[in-house]
Amino acid sequence: MRTENQKAWFFVLPVLALVAFNALVPMMTVVNYSVQETFGNNQFFWEGLGWFEQILRSDRFQAALGRQFLFTFLILLIEVPLGIIVALSMPRKGFWVPVCLVLMALPMLIPWNVVGSMWNIFTLPKIGLLGYFLNDVLGINYDMTQQPLSAWITVVVMDVWHWTSLVVLLCYAGLVSIPDAYYQAAKIDGASPWSVFRYIQLPKMKTVLTIAILLRFMDSFNIYTEPFVLTGGGPGNSTTLLSIDLVKIALGQFDLGPAAAMSLIYFAITLLVSWLFYTLMTKDDAE
Amino acid sequence: MIELQDATKRVGNVIHIKPTSLTLQIGHFNVLLGATGSGKTSLIKMMAGLDPIASGKVLMDGQDVTRLNTQKRQISLVHQFFVNYPHMTVFDNIASPLRVAGMANSEVEGRVEEAADLLQLRPMLHRRPHELSGGQQQRTALARAIAKESRAVFLDEPLANLDYKLREELREQLPDLFAGRGAVVVYATSEPEEALLLGGYTALMEDGRVTQFGPTADIYRNPDNIAAARVFSDPPINVAHITVSGAQAQLEGGGGWPVVDITDGEYMVAVRPHRVTPFRTSDADVELTGRVIVTELSGSDSSAHFQHGDDAWVSLAAGVHPYQVGEDHSFYLNPAHCRYFSQDGKRVA
Numbered sequence: 001m002r003t004e005n006q007k008a009w010f011f012v013l014p015v016l017a018l019v020a021f022n023a024l025v026p027m028m029t030v031v032n033y034s035v036q037e038t039f040g041n042n043q044f045f046w047e048g049l050g051w052f053e054q055i056l057r058s059d060r061f062q063a064a065l066g067r068q069f070l071f072t073f074l075i076l077l078i079e080v081p082l083g084i085i086v087a088l089s090m091p092r093k094g095f096w097v098p099v100c101l102v103l104m105a106l107p108m109l110i111p112w113n114v115v116g117s118m119w120n121i122f123t124l125p126k127i128g129l130l131g132y133f134l135n136d137v138l139g140i141n142y143d144m145t146q147q148p149l150s151a152w153i154t155v156v157v158m159d160v161w162h163w164t165s166l167v168v169l170l171c172y173a174g175l176v177s178i179p180d181a182y183y184q185a186a187k188i189d190g191a192s193p194w195s196v197f198r199y200i201q202l203p204k205m206k207t208v209l210t211i212a213i214l215l216r217f218m219d220s221f222n223i224y225t226e227p228f229v230l231t232g233g234g235p236g237n238s239t240t241l242l243s244i245d246l247v248k249i250a251l252g253q254f255d256l257g258p259a260a261a262m263s264l265i266y267f268a269i270t271l272l273v274s275w276l277f278y279t280l281m282t283k284d285d286a287e
Numbered sequence: 288m289i290e291l292q293d294a295t296k297r298v299g300n301v302i303h304i305k306p307t308s309l310t311l312q313i314g315h316f317n318v319l320l321g322a323t324g325s326g327k328t329s330l331i332k333m334m335a336g337l338d339p340i341a342s343g344k345v346l347m348d349g350q351d352v353t354r355l356n357t358q359k360r361q362i363s364l365v366h367q368f369f370v371n372y373p374h375m376t377v378f379d380n381i382a383s384p385l386r387v388a389g390m391a392n393s394e395v396e397g398r399v400e401e402a403a404d405l406l407q408l409r410p411m412l413h414r415r416p417h418e419l420s421g422g423q424q425q426r427t428a429l430a431r432a433i434a435k436e437s438r439a440v441f442l443d444e445p446l447a448n449l450d451y452k453l454r455e456e457l458r459e460q461l462p463d464l465f466a467g468r469g470a471v472v473v474y475a476t477s478e479p480e481e482a483l484l485l486g487g488y489t490a491l492m493e494d495g496r497v498t499q500f501g502p503t504a505d506i507y508r509n510p511d512n513i514a515a516a517r518v519f520s521d522p523p524i525n526v527a528h529i530t531v532s533g534a535q536a537q538l539e540g541g542g543g544w545p546v547v548d549i550t551d552g553e554y555m556v557a558v559r560p561h562r563v564t565p566f567r568t569s570d571a572d573v574e575l576t577g578r579v580i581v582t583e584l585s586g587s588d589s590s591a592h593f594q595h596g597d598d599a600w601v602s603l604a605a606g607v608h609p610y611q612v613g614e615d616h617s618f619y620l621n622p623a624h625c626r627y628f629s630q631d632g633k634r635v636a
Contacts, residue, residue: 181366184337189384190358199383203374 033260051261061262063237064245065269071241072220075159079216080209082160083167088201090168092176101172104165112162116229119158123230144231148238155227155239162226163216170212174205210281214274221270242266288312289334289439289471294343296333303329305496306343311471311488316462318482318503319475320518321492327475330492331441334473336360347438360439363432363470367444369424371416377403377427378412384435402434405464422453433464439471446481458484479519483507491515513632516557522583522590525563527598529556529627536622540596544573544622549636555628560590560603562624565616572619575600582610593618 034052037045055061090100110118125131125143134142144150178200186196202209224243227233233240233248240248246266250259289311296304304326311317319327332338334345336357345353352360363384371380381399390398403409406426416424425445432440442461446454462485465472474485482489482503489503491514499511510516516524529536532551537543563575577593577600584590590603591610602618610616627636 179368179370181368181370184335184364184366185370187337187357188335188362188364189387191383191387195387199372199375203372 030260030263033256034264035257035261037257047257051257052265055258055262055265060237060245061265064240064242067238067240068221068242071156071159071223072217074156075163075220076213076216078156078160079164079167080213083164083212084171084205084209086164086168087171087175088197090172101169104168104172106165107162108165110162112225113229115158115162116226119154119161119226120230123154146235148235151231151235151239155230158226158230159220159223163219167212167216170208171205174208175201178204206281210278213281214277217277218270218274221273288346288348289473290344290346290349291330291334292344292346294333294345295341296329296338297341302341303495304333305494307497308343309490309497309500311473313469313471315472315487316465316485317471317473317487318485318489319473319492320477320479320482320489322477325492326495327477327492328443329495330497331364331443331473331475334439335362335364335441337364361435361437362439362441363435363437364441364443365425365428365432365445367447369416369421369428369448371424371427371431373416376413376415377408377419377430380416380427381408381430381434384431398434398436399430402430405433406430406460420453422449422457425449425457429464433468436468437470439473440465442472442474444475444477446476461485462487480521483519491518509634510557510626511634513555513557513628516626516628520559522560522592522601522603524557524559525598525600526555526557527595527600529554536625536627538575538596538598540575540577540598542573542575542595542620544571544620546622546627546636549627553630554635555630555632557626557628558620558624560601562621563600563602563618564604564621565591565602565608565610565618566604567619568621569623571623572621575618575620576615577618578615579610579612582612591616591618 035047035049037047086104090104091097107115120128122128123130123142123144125135125145131142131144134140141147142150144154182200182204183196186200191199222243223241224247227239227241228244228247231239233244242262243266246259246262249255249262289309291307291309293306293308294304295302295306307330319330321327329338333340336345336352336355340353343353344351347360371377372383375383378399381402382395385395385398399412400409403412406429408423408426408430411419411423411427416427419427425448429445446457449457458481461474474481476482486503488501489506490500491498491506493514499506499515506515507519510518513526517526528539530539530552531537531546531549531554534545534547534549535543536546536549536554536556538556575593575595577595579591579593580599581592582589584607587607588603588605589608589610590601591608592599592601593616594600600618626634629635
C-alpha cells in the first residue's frame with residue numbers, strides 16, 4: 001500500500017510542477033499584490049481588502065464592467081443565432097464543403113492585432129474604404145474616432161466578423177454528425193423545416209453550442225487586443241472594456257495593488273458567469 | 288400491396304438498382320436478403336419515396352405513387368440506428384407522426400398506449416431516449432411505426448445493432464407485432480438465418496438486382512441459381528463438379544448416380560451439408576469416401592470437412608460422430624436432395 005501511494009505521487013509531480021509554474025505561482029503573485037501597497041525598492045505595506053473595496057465601489061470599474069457585459073451580451077446575441085443560420089445553410093457534402101470551411105476559418109487565422117489594424121484602416125473616415133463609403137457616398141455621419149455609437153458599432157461588427165466563424169464551425173460539426181436517418185424519419189412523418197430544426201438539429205447541436213457559447217463568452221469577456229488597436233478604448237472612455245481599463249491602471253498608472261485586486265475580481269466574474277452558463281445549459285441533461 | 292415495375296435507381300452515372308419488378312403483399316414478412324451494398328436500402332428508399340426513381344413505377348394498392356411525396360405515402364421506416372427525437376419523451380416520440388398529422392389528443396393517447404403495451408414500453412413512456420437501453424430505443428422506434436398505422440412498414444436491419452439476446456427476443460416478437468395490421472412489411476437483413484426464422488417471402492438481392500423472389504422455404508429448397516443456393520447454409524452448401532452422360536451423373540472423385548432430364552455435359556451439383564451423412568439414410572445413397580480434414584462439434588451436431596477427389600465437402604449430422612482427422616471415412620450422399628446447375632450457375636434440375 002505504502003509504496004503504491006508514493007508511486008502515484010511521483011506520477012502526479014510533473015503536472016503539479018507545471019500547474020504551479022504556469023498558474024499557481026503567477027496567481028499567488030497577483031494575490032500578493034492585491035492585498036498590499038507597493039512603491040519602488042520592493043517596499044510593501046499591508047493593505048488588506050482595501051483595494052478590493054475601492055475597486056468595487058469605483059464608478060470607473062462599474063462603468064467598464066457595464067460596458068463589458070453590454071459588449072459580451074451584444075456579440076453573443078448576434079454571433080450565436082448568426083452562426084447557427086450560417087451553419088445550417090452550408091452544404092453538407094460535395095465540392096463546396098472545403099471551400100466554405102476554408103472561407104469560414106480565414107478570419108480566425110488572422111492575428112488579433114492585425115484584425116484591429118485592418119478594421120481601423122477600413123473604417124477611418126476619408127481614408128478607409130468603409131468610412132469613405134458611408135460618409136461620402138451614402139452621406140451617413142459615421143466616425144468611430146469621434147462618436148461613441150459609431151465606435152461601438154464598429155467594435156461589435158469587427159468581433160462578429162472575426163468570431164462568428166467559430167460558432168459556425170462548431171455548429172457545423174454538430175450538424176454533420178447527425179445521421180441521415182433522422183432527416184429521413186422527419187421527412188416520412190412530414191415534419192416541417194422548423195420542427196426538424198427544433199427537434200433534431202438543435203438538440204443534436206446542443207453540446208457543441210454549449211461549448212461555442214462558453215468559448216465566445218470567455219473570449220469576448222476577456223477581449224483586449226482588437227478593440228485596443230481599433231479605438232484604444234475611445235472616444236473618451238466609451239469603448240474602454242474591462243481589460244483595457246485594467247491595463248491602463250496596471251501599466252499606465254502603475255497602480256499595481258488596485259490592478260491586482262481588479263484582476264482577481266475580473267477573474268472571479270468570468271469564472272462565475274461561465275459556471276452559471278454551463279449549469280443552465282446542461283441542466284436538462286442532469287434531470 | 289407494393290408493386291415495383293421495372294424500377295431503377297441511379298446516382299449520377301452509377302446504377303444502384305437495375306430494373307426490378309416485385310410485388311410485395313400484406314400478411315407476411317417480405318424479407319430483402321443480401322450482403323451489405325447489394326441494394327436493400329436503396330430499394331427500400333425507392334419504395335419509401337426517399338430517393339427518386341430513375342425509371343419505372345412504384346404502385347401502392349394499385350395507385351401509382353412514383354411521384355408522390357414521402358409523407359403522403361403513409362409509410363414508416365425503422366433503421367438499424369435507433370432513430371428517436373432526443374429531447375422528447377418516449378410518449379412524444381411515439382406520438383410525433385400522429386401529431387404532425389393533426390390527430391386529436393384523445394386518439395393520440397389511445398394509439399400510443401396501445402403501441403407501448405405491445406412493445407412493453409408502458410413504464411418508460413416518460414423517459415427520454417438516452418435513458419433507455421438500445422433494445423428499448425429500438426422498441427420505441429417500432430412503436431412509432433405501429434402507432435402510425437402506415438400502409439407500409441420498412442424495417443432496415445432493425446436488429447443489427449442489438450446484442451444477441453435482445454435480437455432473438457425482438458425477432459420472435461416481430462411477426463406478431465405486425466400481424467393483422469394491414470401493412471406491407473418489408474424487412475431488410477444480411478443474415479440468411481433471420482429470413483428463415485421470419486418466414487414469409489424472401490427477395491434475394493445481389494449487386495442491385497433481385498435474383499430470386501418467393502416464399503422463403505421455396506427459395507431454400509429450390510434455389511434458382513448457384514448464388515441463391517449458397518445464401519442459406521451454415522456450414523456452406525456443397526458444390527461439386529459432375530459429368531452427366533447417358534442419364535448418369537459422375538463425380539470427379541468417384542461415385543455416381545442416375546439422373547433424369549439432364550442432357551449430357553458438365554454441371555455443378557449442390558447439396559446441403561445435412562444431406563451428406565456418415566450413415567446411410569436411404570437405399571439410393573451414394574457412398575463418398577474422403578479424408579477428414581477438419582471436424583467441428585457444435586452442441587448436438589457434428590460436422591466434418593473432407594476431401595473427395597478435388598472437391599472439398601462438408602457433412603453435417605445430428606449426434607456426436609467419432610471422426611479421425613487425417614483418416615478416410617465413408618459418407619453417404621442422398622441424390623434426391625441434389626440440385627443441378629449449369630457451369631454459369633443457372634438451375635437445370
